[in-house]
Amino acid sequence: MDSPFLLRKGVIKEVIPENENTKRFLIEVEEFPPFKPGQFNMLYVYGQGEVPISISSMRRDLVEHTVRLVGEVTEDLFSMKGGNIIGVRGPYGSHFPVELFRGFDLVLVAGGLGLADIKPVVEYVIGRREDYGRVYLLVGAKNPAGLLYRERYGEWMDEGIDLLLTVDRPEGSWEGHVGVVTDLFEFVDVDPQRTVGMMCGPEVMMYFTVRKFLEMGVEESRIFLSVERHMKCAVGTCGHCQFGYTFVCKDGPVFPYSRIKSIFGVREL
Amino acid sequence: MEKVVPKPEMGRLVDLLLERGYRVVAPVLKEGVILFEEVGSFSQVARCVTEKQDRGHYRVEKAEEWFGYVHGPNSLKHFLHPPKTDLLKVKPDLSQEVPIERKRYAFFGIRGCDIASLRILDKVFLGGFQDPYYAGLREGTFTVAFNCTRPARTCFCASVGTGPFVRGGSDLIITELRDSFLIRATTDEGKDVLEELDGREPKQRDYDEEKELEERSLSAMVRRVDTRDLPSKLLEKLESDVWEDVARRCLACGSCAMVCPTCFCYEVVDDITLDGSGSVRFRRWDVCFREEFSTIHGNPIRKSVASRYRQWLLHKFSYWVGQFGELGCVGCGRCITWCPVGIDITEEVKRLLSDG
């Protein structure tokens, strides 16, 4: 019986700054197992600890993670450069089940760093674009600098993704939409009976986004959200990630709304 | 296989287990408290005492019966999922070693609730991802369980179906009769041991006496919880005022979770050597009553004590069923006895059910 805490060795190949407090890491991990959009890894910094981080790209040559600086472990990660090694274990958790919805319209919604979790879905869809109907990507951020992966937007639109952007606070030369991400639903034109919603972002943002989908008439079991909780083990035994009757690390992080309806939005749960 | 054995044979039973290489864990009396500890002979085992337990209250008294007590604050969890366990030894180049301890325990003098707690912990640590640290301590466990004839005032095992008489598997199950023990072996390992004890076939009057004891035990149980549809009923009480009310009394000390035989939560910590040449990742018990337990990005999700008490109670009586298919509470009453302010989980469940 192998220990679930054993780490794979990851060699950092490239570090790409996204903005002031966000960096993208490309990591070489030998024989990293197949994974699906929306899954995450535990990243370990020697002597410091582990943090759960979403896999932010479907690419297979290197494992991509997008990390925001918030505390001790992420600070150590931020000081790392090409050639440094970190521990990686995963992939863990449930995924956005896009493969089940060929022929459907997709509305993908990301708030801030949540785009790191949604980007693999976009890449997956682009890989088989003709399998899907209309595909919207709604992205909201605090300010223009919070819009991640901007160099990719042109390519995504060329590949048939309807990309809509908004910021809370316009800065610099911003001429786009200003407001919360749910405002963008006004521009979405899909058949609710054949629509799937997928989202990742702060819990309030997801709360209002779910309401939008429900108002549109999208079925509860076709609205998917990625929940965040404190995690220590990622294998369902440390208890930290409990969210009501679920463990976010193994039953989630991606849940259909129908599964968590009675607990989602309850304060301090 | 069943046998009625004279009382002094109990010492032989412990010797037999020791001879077979088991580490025998049994209740011992220590500074006025009954604790499970490793013993080297039967003479160390707590005998002829009983306990007076109530909310926030625990006292040991002399008694006629040998095993007319239930349990003190610690439980089998302390042995199978110890307070601290090393998980991984790591070097800066990320070479790793997995330190797995193997121990073969015989748990002597445990109760129906303890047997149930084994089944529950097995589901947590072996039901999904396999936890080799737990498995190393759990594999080959031998159990000698006693049917409870003198439940404490804090016990409510009958409500959750785990006692007072043992349900489900134990290698040996023992009922203490007036001047002998009625012993049942339910596994091959159990039979093997029982065969070596002196004794005789049980007679009808032994069964009659046992039946009487069981009835006395059941009627002595003062606390109960109505478990019918409890998980879903409690889910409707997430916004109840009861939580605020408990929070005014609860110190968020976490004693309840520490003494609970099924509470399994832990945190993982790195212990790096001063010169940085090696780090040991270990786990240690954690409790949902700590604010940091749920913290993400510096903000606790469960900020109020009310929300943390709700997590604890709902985990035991509701969430657990969704997570593992059965209740997380075995009705042992430890959390009631050892709460410094005397909060009684059965009372709180009652109040929730009658609220609104």
Ligand SMILES: Cc1cc2nc3c(=O)[nH]c(=O)nc-3n(C[C@H](O)[C@H](O)[C@H](O)COP(=O)(O)OP(=O)(O)OC[C@H]3O[C@@H](n4cnc5c(N)ncnc54)[C@H](O)[C@@H]3O)c2cc1C
């Ligand atoms: C499924 C999942 C996917 C995530 N994906 C990303 C991502 O793609 N990019 C990203 O930047 N962040 C992501 N996060 C959040 C990230 O895990 C935290 O920001 C990170 O753990 C903070 O660690 P720290 O040591 O820097 O912070 P500190 O505040 O100094 O330390 C907090 C400590 O708490 C623990 N912790 C465990 N889980 C969390 C958590 N969820 N949030 C905060 N602390 C936690 C860690 O051990 C951490 O060391 C994700 C979280 C989850 C649950």
Ligand code: SF4
């Ligand atoms: S919740 Fe209380 S009564 Fe139930 S198993 Fe835990 S300690 Fe025992």
Ligand code: SF4
């Ligand atoms: S219920 Fe009692 S034992 Fe549990 S945390 Fe509150 S004060 Fe402590």
Ligand code: FES
């Ligand atoms: S992170 Fe440990 S149980 Fe989910």
